Each structure stands twice: as C-alpha cells, then as structure tokens.
Amino acid sequence: xxxxxxxxxxxxxxxxxxxxxxxxxxxxxxxxxxxxxxxxxxxxxxxxxxxxxxxxxxxxxxxxxxxxxxxxxxxxxxxxxxxxxxxxxxxxxxxxxxxxxxxxxxxxxxxxxxxxxxxxxxxxxxxxxxxxxxxxxxxxxxxxxxxxxxxxxxxxxxxxxxxxxxxxxxxxxxxxxxxxxxxxxxxxxxxxxxxxxxxxxxxxxxxxxxxxxxxxx
Ligand code: TYD
Numbered sequence: 385x386x387x388x389x390x391x392x393x394x395x396x397x398x399x400x401x402x403x404x405x406x407x408x409x410x411x412x413x414x415x416x417x418x419x420x421x422x423x424x425x426x427x428x429x430x431x432x433x434x435x436x437x438x439x440x441x442x443x444x445x446x447x448x449x450x451x452x453x454x455x456x457x458x459x460x461x462x463x464x465x466x467x468x469x470x471x472x473x474x475x476x477x478x479x480x481x482x483x484x485x486x487x488x489x490x491x492x493x494x495x496x497x498x499x500x501x502x503x504x505x506x507x508x509x510x511x512x513x514x515x516x517x518x519x520x521x522x523x524x525x526x527x528x529x530x531x532x533x534x535x536x537x538x539x540x541x542x543x544x545x546x547x548x549x550x551x552x553x554x555x556x557x558x559x560x561x562x563x564x565x566x567x568x569x570x571x572x573x574x575x576x577x578x579x580x581x582x583x584x585x586x587x588x589x590x591x592x593x594x595x596x597x598x599x600x601x
Contacts, residue, residue, distance in 0.1 A: 385594050386466060386508060387584065388477035390553065391516030392546050393539050394523030395569045396576070400514065401475050403577045404584060408471060413588075414595035416465045419475040421453035424460055435536035447485040447492070451504045454478060458505040466508060469595040477510055478502075479556055479564075484538065487552020488545045494552065512587055514580055515557050516569035520546050 387404070389397035401417070408415050421431040430453040433439055434446065441449070454477075465472055478501035486497040502509065518526075520543055532540065557564045565583055567576055588594065 385469075385587075385591055386462070386472045386474060386477070386510040386512075387587075388474040388479065388510040388513045389516070390476060390479045390483070390513055390564075391518060391569060392520070392523055392549055392553075394525075394527035395516035395518045396526060396573070397514070397516045397569075398475055399573060400516070400567075400576060400580055401473050403573075404580055405473055407581055408584070412596045414470045414597060416462075416470050416472045417475070418457065418462070418472065420457070420477060420480065421450055423457040423462075426456045427453035430456075435538060437535075437537045437540065439537060441537075443485065443489040443491050446489070447481060447497075450481050450485065451501070454481070454501075455504045455506075458508050462508055463506060471594055474510065477513070478505060479513060479515075479553070482556060483549045483552040488541065488549040490548065494555065510563060511591060512583065513560075513564045514583075515553055515564050515566050516576075517553075517566050518569040520550070522570055 389401045391397050398419075405415050405417055420427075421434060422428050430449050434441070434449055434453075462472060478498075481501060482494055482497050485491045486494045491497070492500075523546075527539075557566050567579055569576065
C-alpha cells in the first residue's frame with residue numbers, strides 16, 4: 385500500500401509523514417519511508433544534481449531527471465515492497481512532477497504528464513495521497529527566514545512559480561477526488577494529524593492484507 389504526501393515547500397507534509405510513520409509503527413505495521421527525489425543511491429545522486437543551485441537545467445531535462453530518479457526507485461525498490469504488502473510512505477511522488485514541472489514550469493499538458501508518470505512508476509499509483517493545501521504566505525512563514533544559501537534550486541523559485549504549482553495541485557485534486565484527500569494545512573499539527581490518522585485507519589480497514597510484525601491491532 386502506498387501513501388504519498390504532497391504540497392508546496394513549507395506545507396508541513398514531512399512533519400505529518402513522520403507522525404504517521406510513528407503511529408503505524410507503534411500499531412505494529414511494517415513501514416517503509418522514502419523521500420523523493422531519492423531513496424536509492426542513483427536517485428540520491430540525481431537529487432543532488434537537481435537541487436544544486438549551481439545546476440543549469442533545461443525544464444524538459446529537469447522533468448526527465450525527476451522521472452529517472454523515480455523510475456529507479458519504483459522499479460528497484462518500491463515494487464518489491466508493495467508486492468510484499470508493506471506500507472510505503474512517500475514524501476512526494478509523481479504528483480510533484482505534474483505540479484512542479486507540468487504546472488510550475490508549464491512544461492506539458494497535465495494529462496500527458498500524468499500518463500507518462502504511470503509508465504515511469506511501472507504502474508505504481510498511491511492508494512492515498514494527502515495534499516496539504518496552504519497559501520504561499522503561510523508556507524513562507526513556516527519555512528522561516530532562510531538565507532539564499534539555505535534554499536535549494538527549486539525552493540528558490542519565486543511566487544509566480546509557486547502559484548502555478550498550487551493551481552496544478554488543485555486541479556489534480558479535482559480530477560482525482562477518490563485518491564487525493566485535501567488537507568487544510570493552515571491548521572495546527574495535532575488537528576491535521578487527527579484527519580490523517582482517521583483516514584489511514586479507514587483505508588487500512590478497507591484495503592487487503594498489509595504486512596505487520598505480528599502485533600498489529
Ligand atoms: P526537498 O528538500 O525534498 O523539499 P520538500 O521538503 O519540500 O519535499 O526538495 C525537493 C524539491 O524538488 C521540492 O522543491 C519539490 C521539487 N520536486 C519537483 O520539482 N518535482 C518532483 O517530481 C519532485 C519529487 C520534487
């Protein structure tokens with residue numbers, strides 16, 4: 385089972401991913417955690433290239449590099465874990481490419497990019513995606529006043545870029561309401577987590593067997 389966490393930088397998704405991992409581990413489930421881009425040594429090398437502020441990357445090349453990192457992750461690691469019935473928590477997955485490269489970079493039409501991503505992952509699609517809806521100003525405050533040297537190549541994009549990323553996430557959420565749950569990320573950590581915990585519990589009761597270490601409730 386795959387659960388992904390999506391939203392613009394500073395939306396708080398990584399905090400919630402960590403809370404869910406702790407909650408599910410305590411409940412006895414086998415949890416696998418990955419962040420994208422990354423998760424294999426090749427994917428981490430690609431990540432370094434992509435996020436390095438010194439890199440000068442053409443937008444189409446950028447989309448292919450994010451996709452290459454994901455293909456390696458999905459085809460060498462995630463497909464195995466998924467077929468074993470583990471619960472995989474992904475801090476970003478292919479919706480990030482549709483939103484950032486498709487929307488932010490206005491690169492390709494979203495339907496094409498979406499279809500392409502399903503080839504990239506070899507057919508792996510999250511069972512649930514939590515999209516953390518937040519406005520740019522609040523996200524900025526959350527990130528804190530970081531200096532230029534502390535922000536990576538993608539984070540250093542301006543407000544117009546992030547507005548387009550948000551628009552793309554919003555239309556994804558409208559297109560796939562069964563998969564994508566919109567979470568109000570302006571609320572406090574506890575109340576957001578309550579929404580996610582309840583939803584995941586419900587999901588686990590509906591979806592077929594997942595791996596436990598023998599002590600799952
Ligand atoms: P990261 O430091 O992991 O950011 P975050 O904590 O916000 O997830 O850096 C990943 C950056 O790469 C982030 O700005 C989003 C961007 N990104 C894309 O543009 N396309 C993608 O397909 C993915 C996975 C990430």
